Amino acid sequence: MIRLKDVEMEYDNGTRAIKGISLTIEDGEFVFLVGPSGSGKSTIIKLLTGEVEPCRGRIMINGFSVSNISEKQIPLMRRTLGIIFQDFRLIEKKTVYDNLAFVMRAVGASPKEIKNRIPYVLQLVGLEKKAGSYPTELSGGEQQRVAIARALVNNPNTIIADEPTGNLDPERSLELMSLLVKINQLGTTVVVVTHEKDLVDRFGKRVVTIDSGHVVNDSVGGYVGGSIHG
Amino acid sequence: MAKHDIGYFAHEGLSNMFSHGFMSFAAVGITVACLLIMGTFTLVAVNANELLRDLEQENEILAYVDDSYTETEAKALQTTLEAVPNVASAVYISKEQAMEDFVAQYPDEDMFQDLDPEILRDRYAIKITDLEQIRQTKETVEGIPGIARVNAYEEIAGGFITVRNVATVICVALIVILFVVSVFIISNTIKLTTFDRRDEIAIMRMVGATNGFIRWPFVYEGFMMGLLGAVIAFFSQWGLYAAVTRGVDNNDTLQLIHVIPFQELWVPVAAVFAAAGILIGVGGSLSAIRKFLQV
Numbered sequence: 001m002i003r004l005k006d007v008e009m010e011y012d013n014g015t016r017a018i019k020g021i022s023l024t025i026e027d028g029e030f031v032f033l034v035g036p037s038g039s040g041k042s043t044i045i046k047l048l049t050g051e052v053e054p055c056r057g058r059i060m061i062n063g064f065s066v067s068n069i070s071e072k073q074i075p076l077m078r079r080t081l082g083i084i085f086q087d088f089r090l091i092e093k094k095t096v097y098d099n100l101a102f103v104m105r106a107v108g109a110s111p112k113e114i115k116n117r118i119p120y121v122l123q124l125v126g127l128e129k130k131a132g133s134y135p136t137e138l139s140g141g142e143q144q145r146v147a148i149a150r151a152l153v154n155n156p157n158t159i160i161a162d163e164p165t166g167n168l169d170p171e172r173s174l175e176l177m178s179l180l181v182k183i184n185q186l187g188t189t190v191v192v193v194t195h196e197k198d199l200v201d202r203f204g205k206r207v208v209t210i211d212s213g214h215v216v217n218d219s220v221g222g223y224v225g226g227s228i229h230g
Numbered sequence: 231m232a233k234h235d236i237g238y239f240a241h242e243g244l245s246n247m248f249s250h251g252f253m254s255f256a257a258v259g260i261t262v263a264c265l266l267i268m269g270t271f272t273l274v275a276v277n278a279n280e281l282l283r284d285l286e287q288e289n290e291i292l293a294y295v296d297d298s299y300t301e302t303e304a305k306a307l308q309t310t311l312e313a314v315p316n317v318a319s320a321v322y323i324s325k326e327q328a329m330e331d332f333v334a335q336y337p338d339e340d341m342f343q344d345l346d347p348e349i350l351r352d353r354y355a356i357k358i359t360d361l362e363q364i365r366q367t368k369e370t371v372e373g374i375p376g377i378a379r380v381n382a383y384e385e386i387a388g389g390f391i392t393v394r395n396v397a398t399v400i401c402v403a404l405i406v407i408l409f410v411v412s413v414f415i416i417s418n419t420i421k422l423t424t425f426d427r428r429d430e431i432a433i434m435r436m437v438g439a440t441n442g443f444i445r446w447p448f449v450y451e452g453f454m455m456g457l458l459g460a461v462i463a464f465f466s467q468w469g470l471y472a473a474v475t476r477g478v479d480n481n482d483t484l485q486l487i488h489v490i491p492f493q494e495l496w497v498p499v500a501a502v503f504a505a506a507g508i509l510i511g512v513g514g515s516l517s518a519i520r521k522f523l524q525v
Binding site for chain 2: 049075078081082089102105106107108154
């Protein structure tokens, strides 16, 4: 479960990115986080991943209190999360298999566990035949599916996707979002930060709209309000 | 740390090393050069120290016995002299013996052949333990009743001490400077690797890898570069030392210099090179990776 309570965040340069946000995301939920550029969406992601600390308020993620987490606990907290980036961030000199294997190794998985887990996850994202390919040999959609597989491979409680469809055409975006819904149906909490209004409306999930560091809308069924394009 | 992790870290470390072949070559090369310079100066200092120790042992104080003392009285002074602090030994030399030794030094000088030993004094050749206390020892010996005069070559002794101290200071200063230079260069080489792998490091941090896990491949890389540098430096040092030893042995004017055989020195040299190489490598890698580990 993710819980933000009266969270405020101000950067060193004086920018007040988050101005008192309270938000709860239950286990197994699928939530779209939308809002214009500079609204504070990225800061929320950074707060959730422990990259920055809130100035005020409390953040709980999957049993960890991020507000006063120790340096040693941060890796343990991050193991409960799977992060997907807009620019995929795959290691080009590693094959698809090795891109997944290295993140499993990073959290201490044994070679046997790696060997058993990766084919399953690749099958889940429909890339079982691409295990030996390098990222540069794949299309944008396939690369993003590898990124999803990488986010899933350590079996996290929550997937956080930061603009996952930003570099994809509409068809691939739809495919990818459907894949995230499928993953959510298997029990994983999914938080998607996106600009794409059509996509948000199509899935009829919970939508939290952020603007100027505040939650301006939290509803189910589609985006409510003005333009979310930044 | 699991067994499979050690294999992974070693593999990653080795592949990092080869992925920046030229920089790794430069880092290993500079480590070899630094260890070789450090080793050469240290070996020179060790040999100089040994030479100085020999000279120290040969350096003696001459204490002349008062003319009024009979031979028996003069010989009785031996116990008193040997009880003086810092005196290692006191050997009695009669005036006859002293004359014989003097004449023997000039076998071709006829005018020295018929000298009367009475013009000389009975004396003691005193060897001391610590050359730095020669002045105090001289003063104590001078104060003993029956000792007329003491000759101690304080300036020569002071010279020995100065040479040894200067050699030690230069050696320590060079070791410190070259050590810092080596760490800096290895650190920069590994910084290149960390820069090249910054995406990987960022992803590892994001999926929950511990700092230790992220650090180890780079530590291995530095370790292997340092160790490789130490091994090459050791064999180069051996070759260089053997060549210098041969040169000294074959040179007639340097016959007085006794060079310690490398067989007596190779164990400490190997141990110090390995320790210094590893320290340089691991120190360099830890300094390079530090900023990437900030959460």
